[in-house]
Amino acid sequence: MKMLKLISGLAIGVLILLVSILSFLGSMEVDNVKISMLIGTILWFVVTPFWLKEE
Amino acid sequence: MSDTAVEIEEIGGGEFERTPVPSSKLKGWKSFLGMYAGEHAAGTEFMIGPLFLAAGASLKDLAIGLLLGNILAILTWRYIVAPIAVSNKLTLYYQLEKIAGKHLVKIYNVVNGVLFCFLAGAMITVSASAVGIPFGISFSVPDDVFGLSSPAFSGIVIIVGLIMAIVAAAGYNTVSKFANIAAPWMIIVFAACGLSALTQMEVNSWDSLFAEWDKGIDVVQSINGKADFGFWKIVIFSWLCNAAMHFGMADLSIMRFAKDTRAGWGPSIGMFLGHYMAWICASFMLAAQIKLTGDISANPGALAWSAVGWTGIICVIVAGWTTANPTIYRAGLAFQSLFPSSAKKYSGVILAGLIATAAGIFPALSGKLLDFVGLYGTILGPMGGVIFVNHYLAKKMNFTQDYADNKGANFNIAVLLAWLLPVALGLYFIFAKGLFPAYAVIPCWIASSLLYVFIMKLKKS
Numbered sequence: 001m002k003m004l005k006l007i008s009g010l011a012i013g014v015l016i017l018l019v020s021i022l023s024f025l026g027s028m029e030v031d032n033v034k035i036s037m038l039i040g041t042i043l044w045f046v047v048t049p050f051w052l053k054e055e
Numbered sequence: 056m057s058d059t060a061v062e063i064e065e066i067g068g069g070e071f072e073r074t075p076v077p078s079s080k081l082k083g084w085k086s087f088l089g090m091y092a093g094e095h096a097a098g099t100e101f102m103i104g105p106l107f108l109a110a111g112a113s114l115k116d117l118a119i120g121l122l123l124g125n126i127l128a129i130l131t132w133r134y135i136v137a138p139i140a141v142s143n144k145l146t147l148y149y150q151l152e153k154i155a156g157k158h159l160v161k162i163y164n165v166v167n168g169v170l171f172c173f174l175a176g177a178m179i180t181v182s183a184s185a186v187g188i189p190f191g192i193s194f195s196v197p198d199d200v201f202g203l204s205s206p207a208f209s210g211i212v213i214i215v216g217l218i219m220a221i222v223a224a225a226g227y228n229t230v231s232k233f234a235n236i237a238a239p240w241m242i243i244v245f246a247a248c249g250l251s252a253l254t255q256m257e258v259n260s261w262d263s264l265f266a267e268w269d270k271g272i273d274v275v276q277s278i279n280g281k282a283d284f285g286f287w288k289i290v291i292f293s294w295l296c297n298a299a300m301h302f303g304m305a306d307l308s309i310m311r312f313a314k315d316t317r318a319g320w321g322p323s324i325g326m327f328l329g330h331y332m333a334w335i336c337a338s339f340m341l342a343a344q345i346k347l348t349g350d351i352s353a354n355p356g357a358l359a360w361s362a363v364g365w366t367g368i369i370c371v372i373v374a375g376w377t378t379a380n381p382t383i384y385r386a387g388l389a390f391q392s393l394f395p396s397s398a399k400k401y402s403g404v405i406l407a408g409l410i411a412t413a414a415g416i417f418p419a420l421s422g423k424l425l426d427f428v429g430l431y432g433t434i435l436g437p438m439g440g441v442i443f444v445n446h447y448l449a450k451k452m453n454f455t456q457d458y459a460d461n462k463g464a465n466f467n468i469a470v471l472l473a474w475l476l477p478v479a480l481g482l483y484f485i486f487a488k489g490l491f492p493a494y495a496v497i498p499c500w501i502a503s504s505l506l507y508v509f510i511m512k513l514k515k516s
Binding site for chain 1 (some may be wrong): 235236237239240243244246247250251253254363364365366369
């Protein structure tokens with residue numbers, strides 16, 4: 001459960017929010033940012049229902 | 056949205072509709088923080104945010120005005136809604152039925168349902184704007200309120216609307232649970248959209264941000280003409296865009312589950328995420344689009360696609376759908392009373408879905424969302440004034456509290472007059488004199504409150 005929550009947190013915290021900050025700071029290419037966000041989105045919707053349902 | 060919120064919604068849909076919520080089912084005030092966080096980060100934010108820039112609001116006015124307006128809205132929930140909700144623990148509809156009578160509540164329900172349909176229609180337009188992007192179908196907003204966009208876009212609206220209507224009728228709970236899963240993700244995507252827009256504008260200081268914003272306004276005004284959306288207009292709008300929920304007491308139905316009045320602080324996080332961060336981020340997307348392409352149209356799908364690609368498309372569709380789903384469902388429940396008892400239980404929801412789809416075909420309606428939410432508060436808000444004076448002044452001023460309940464009446468004419476006369480006057484000023492609709496909310500609320508007291512005293516009730 002904790003692992004699933006961690007994955008969900010990383011999915012939106014790192015793959016979506018952090019990369020958009022990095023892009024803003026000029027450390028990441030826009031195309032890579034968009035791909036990272038899509039992966040984060042897919043991960044969130046695949047993983048989150050498992051632990052949210054349990055809670 | 057938290058699990059407690061799901062529980063509150065599920066309970067609210069069925070149990071305790073006509074009895075006070077028992078103490079075993081009451082929730083602490085922190086439960087309401089999570090629930091409102093999901094409630095106020097919705098599809099409407101994609102539409103409303105860019106409209107501020109399109110209307111000519113300065114960034115400084117927007118930042119400070121939204122701050123003040125949101126604080127006022129939170130205080131209204133805390134000091135107007137929460138005390139009555141905690142004291143009576145009744146839904147809005149049952150509370151109103153006790154004052155106005157069951158026949159008048161039916162009329163109120165239908166009016167509420169029609170307004171819900173227009174809101175859902177705007178959300179269908181928002182979702183359709185994103186669905187069209189992969190197919191290269193964008194929408195233009197015609198000058199005429201009831202003008203159509205391209206046939207292809209109208210087709211997408213019809214398909215999206217019908218799917219939403221069928222899902223709301225058959226699988227409301229599934230979408231509702233999906234909305235709870237999506238809410239935290241959606242808030243993060245809003246923030247990412249804002250950051251991406253800042254990147255696109257090549258902003259590297261506050262000065263450059265203000266400069267880009269002002270350039271955006273100049274471009275909009277060079278095309279649409281001079282417009283003014285000043286500080287106090289922003290304050291009043293952000294305070295009263297949810298007037299039906301706070302001044303209008305619709306959130307009695309939610310806050311009746313509160314252990315104490317601190318639940319009134321519940322909307323605070325949600326308001327600042329949805330009606331501050333999300334609105335400003337969404338408005339940055341339009342500023343970035345103007346800088347990149349010169350296009351001033353507030354097309355949520357195109358804006359999100361430009362900012363964050365496929366994630367943005369998914370977010371706009373999900374945001375529109377998860378907002379439209381409960382809206383169509385609630386409107387459907389209101390319409391259900393119009394059908395004979397032998398009719399299928401989903402007839403009302405399907406009717407609401409069809410009306411919402413018809414409204415969604417006209418993109419100008421979603422472009423008028425700033426006006427619409429004010430209109431919504433003007434029409435529904437005054438009923439909250441009647442509830443307010445019934446709660447606080449009836450005994451002190453010696454007129455019958457919960458008149459219909461105590462006198463066995465089905466239709467309290469005093470409520471009808473106290474509701475309709477100020478609203479009719481408000482609508483006259485809005486439509487005939489061009490008054491910004493949000494400005495009419497508080498005068499109508501106060502007029503309805505005073506008029507109800509006056510009529511009840513006149514009746515010697």
